[in-house]
Amino acid sequence: MTAHTSNHRARTLFFQPGERNIFFHLLTGCNLSCRHCYINPDQHGRGPVSRHELMQWLELFATPNQESNLIFLGGEPTLHPDLVSGVRRARELGYRGITIDTNGYLHHNLLARLAPDEAVLSFSLDGPTPEINDPIRGAGVFATCTANLQQAVAAGFDVSLIFTASRMNIDHLAQMPALLEKLGCRRFFIQVIGIRGKSARPTDSPTRPQTEPVLQLSPEQWREIVPQVAADAAARGIRVIYPKVYLEAGEPFQCAGLQQQSYFIFPNGRVYLCPLCEDFPLHAWQIENGRLVPNPGLTERQLFTLEIAEGCVMNKLLQPGNIDYDPQGRPRHRISCCLLKQEVQP
Ligand code: SF4
Numbered sequence: 558m559t560a561h562t563s564n565h566r567a568r569t570l571f572f573q574p575g576e577r578n579i580f581f582h583l584l585t586g587c588n589l590s591c592r593h594c595y596i597n598p599d600q601h602g603r604g605p606v607s608r609h610e611l612m613q614w615l616e617l618f619a620t621p622n623q624e625s626n627l628i629f630l631g632g633e634p635t636l637h638p639d640l641v642s643g644v645r646r647a648r649e650l651g652y653r654g655i656t657i658d659t660n661g662y663l664h665h666n667l668l669a670r671l672a673p674d675e676a677v678l679s680f681s682l683d684g685p686t687p688e689i690n691d692p693i694r695g696a697g698v699f700a701t702c703t704a705n706l707q708q709a710v711a712a713g714f715d716v717s718l719i720f721t722a723s724r725m726n727i728d729h730l731a732q733m734p735a736l737l738e739k740l741g742c743r744r745f746f747i748q749v750i751g752i753r754g755k756s757a758r759p760t761d762s763p764t765r766p767q768t769e770p771v772l773q774l775s776p777e778q779w780r781e782i783v784p785q786v787a788a789d790a791a792a793r794g795i796r797v798i799y800p801k802v803y804l805e806a807g808e809p810f811q812c813a814g815l816q817q818q819s820y821f822i823f824p825n826g827r828v829y830l831c832p833l834c835e836d837f838p839l840h841a842w843q844i845e846n847g848r849l850v851p852n853p854g855l856t857e858r859q860l861f862t863l864e865i866a867e868g869c870v871m872n873k874l875l876q877p878g879n880i881d882y883d884p885q886g887r888p889r890h891r892i893s894c895c896l897l898k899q900e901v902q903p
């Protein structure tokens with residue numbers, strides 16, 4: 558840790574009216590098989606969106622009078638043959654920031670086909686060395702991802718790096734800022750592992766051995782390690798974003814779902830407002846024949862309106878282990894919306 562860390566305090570990025578983020582999963586297929594993959598083909602579909610759907614759905618979510626950020630994800634979005642056409646169509650439609658979240662393989666020769674000002678590239682890496690990253694993400698992944706990230710930097714792309722923190726790698730998070738500095742990456746997203754996809758499967762699952770440790774961080778690990786690492790990264794000139802998780806006394810609770818400002822689109826046409834709901838058929842909307850129609854019956858929308866002392870309702874239902882109670886049974890902290898972020902500026 559450097560001596561400057563106390564100068565780099567986190568500020569909360571409260572949701573702003575009019576802010577809009579479109580998370581577009583183009584496919585669920587991937588060339589990797591990460592241990593904590595959150596993709597759930599039973600719920601999200603097995604095939605990619607067609608070229609026609611890609612173009613039609615981009616139009617469906619475009620709002621000419623409102624700024625929208627667009628994030629292409631998968632599976633691995635660079636496996637989709639029409640990704641570059643999708644980026645260009647999105648620019649024509651007025652999407653403001655366009656990001657491609659990649660596992661680093663940059664299929665279909667992406668760097669040669671995309672201009673650096675057309676999209677930001679966000680690389681996922683879960684460890685500072687192959688010894689930490691590759692048991693989580695796959696053999697050889699560290700070398701490929703870091704080499705392609707450096708090529709993207711050299712080509713003039715704006716890049717960021719996403720680290721998904723879990724018990725498998727939290728002890729090595731402190732080494733990441735030095736790696737980002739070396740790679741020339743100036744933006745760092747620390748993500749917290751969620752109980753979704755593979756992480757949500759019971760330990761007696763055939764795909765997850767009995768010996769698999771619990772992946773989620775303890776509240777102590779999160780609060781003690783993450784802010785310090787973020788401050789260290791900022792001292793090295795890196796902007797850091799990480800989830801808020803624990804609200805301080807007096808801080809307002811906001812549910813992004815109520816504000817309908819983030820949309821999570823899946824290849825089977827489901828559209829969620831809350832990422833914690835993605836393992837269940839609770840999606841608020843469904844795309845049918847190119848139109849956005851409400852999903853009838855019980856959906857995530859009914860959950861958003863429930864007010865509880867613990868803060869986020871879905872957190873309480875899915876991962877109550879991160880809530881501490883005092884001897885009177887009152888929660889010591891409310892849990893923020895999982896989409897609420899902290900930012901530490903250089
Ligand atoms: S790169 Fe992403 S989509 Fe592919 S296996 Fe890993 S977590 Fe899942």
Ligand code: SF4
Nearest residue numbers: 812814831869894895
């Ligand atoms: S994570 Fe919680 S607070 Fe955020 S949208 Fe979902 S239910 Fe609402």
